[in-house]
Amino acid sequence: MFLSTADIGATDMDIKNVLIFGAGLMGKGIALVFSSCEDFNITLYDIREVDIHTPIRDNMEQLRQYGVLNEDEIERRLSRIRFTADENDPAIRNADIVIECVFEDMKLKRDTFALLESKCRDDAIFCTNTSVMSPTEISADLRRKERFVGTHFWNPAHLIPLVEVVKTEHTSAEVADTVMEILARVGKKPVLCRKDVPGFIANRMQHALWREAISIVENGIADARTVDDAVKYSFGLRLPQLAPLENADMVGLDLTLNIHKYILQHLEDSHKPSLLLVEAVSRGELGFKTGKGLQDWTKEQAEKSRKELNDYLIRMLYGNNQA
Numbered sequence: 429m430f431l432s433t434a435d436i437g438a439t440d441m442d443i444k445n446v447l448i449f450g451a452g453l454m455g456k457g458i459a460l461v462f463s464s465c466e467d468f469n470i471t472l473y474d475i476r477e478v479d480i481h482t483p484i485r486d487n488m489e490q491l492r493q494y495g496v497l498n499e500d501e502i503e504r505r506l507s508r509i510r511f512t513a514d515e516n517d518p519a520i521r522n523a524d525i526v527i528e529c530v531f532e533d534m535k536l537k538r539d540t541f542a543l544l545e546s547k548c549r550d551d552a553i554f555c556t557n558t559s560v561m562s563p564t565e566i567s568a569d570l571r572r573k574e575r576f577v578g579t580h581f582w583n584p585a586h587l588i589p590l591v592e593v594v595k596t597e598h599t600s601a602e603v604a605d606t607v608m609e610i611l612a613r614v615g616k617k618p619v620l621c622r623k624d625v626p627g628f629i630a631n632r633m634q635h636a637l638w639r640e641a642i643s644i645v646e647n648g649i650a651d652a653r654t655v656d657d658a659v660k661y662s663f664g665l666r667l668p669q670l671a672p673l674e675n676a677d678m679v680g681l682d683l684t685l686n687i688h689k690y691i692l693q694h695l696e697d698s699h700k701p702s703l704l705l706v707e708a709v710s711r712g713e714l715g716f717k718t719g720k721g722l723q724d725w726t727k728e729q730a731e732k733s734r735k736e737l738n739d740y741l742i743r744m745l746y747g748n749n750q751a
């Protein structure tokens with residue numbers, strides 16, 4: 429949908445058997461993504477028994493309500509995904525590519541890949557879906573570091589197109605290319621992050637914005653709802669069409685330079701989390717889950733916000749107003 433395989437260049441690695449290791453929120457979402465392509469046999473492994481089919485079906489049901497999928501496609505896609513909690517399942521030995529989605533814990537991830545290296549074929553590709561941890565550190569003890577790469581999917585994984593493919597200094601170009609090609613084949617928009625840096629590409633920008641947004645509230649310039657409105661009704665609206673660097677070229681680098689000469693010195697540049705955030709958390713104000721965060725939230729408002737996000741994403745991605 430977003431990038432054709434021709435844009436990336438086909439590779440000769442034959443990838444058929446996909447093993448998703450960890451069947452939580454992201455693992456199930458990624459399984460749904462791969463099920464779009466009949467080329468793949470997908471196995472989800474978890475250390476505990478997990479009902480994967482109900483939540484995956486629920487997400488596809490929402491897509492059906494918008495006319496994106498029909499009943500037959502839902503059944504076909506579900507039939508491509510199986511679950512196992514057996515560490516000795518042949519799907520582990522036969523995996524061509526493994527996408528690790530266990531908890532965000534360095535030791536667990538390193539232990540997981542040590543186990544995978546002992547069970548998988550030597551030519552299997554290993555991917556980690558870590559949000560913030562260093563793929564280099566996760567793969568430090570592996571024998572085949574050149575076959576290891578970060579694949580940072582975004583939640584909800586079945587809807588957000590971006591996947592950051594993060595190379596470590598050991599990742600081979602062939603492995604990075606193959607992973608980019610496969611992700612494009614299942615409808616994702618893979619982007620290559622050439623250096624393993626904290627936050628990769630998109631979270632560095634996202635959290636620079638969040639730091640400034642929180643600072644505006646902390647300094648009494650505007651309240652949280654106003655800050656969010658200022659984003660939603662201005663540059664947020666055009667961002668999917670006009671991202672920052674194209675925007676800078678559009679307005680002119682001379683104007684951008686003048687603006688930066690004036691404004692950068694006034695922007696938040698703290699290297700620590702804001703006091704506002706630290707104190708809210710220490711008071712137990714955690715956001716949706718406690719009913720109070722930077723704003724107040726009833727259960728209904730929190731539920732509505734979550735549901736409307738998926739509805740919005742589906743309409744934006746598939747351009748369909750049914751449901």
Ligand SMILES: NC(=O)c1ccc[n+]([C@@H]2O[C@H](COP(=O)([O-])OP(=O)(O)OC[C@H]3O[C@@H](n4cnc5c(N)ncnc54)[C@H](O)[C@@H]3O)[C@@H](O)[C@H]2O)c1
Binds near residue numbers: 450476533536560583
């Ligand atoms: N949730 C998000 O928004 C998001 C976004 C991008 C990336 N990620 C990353 O994806 C990874 C998974 O996150 P999630 O939100 O799906 O977590 P989750 O808690 O929903 O699922 C983690 C799963 O890992 C399983 N697990 C734990 N130990 C295991 C083991 N030893 N072997 C096999 N399975 C094991 C758990 O049983 C659980 O089902 C994390 O690294 C996270 O940082 C999360």
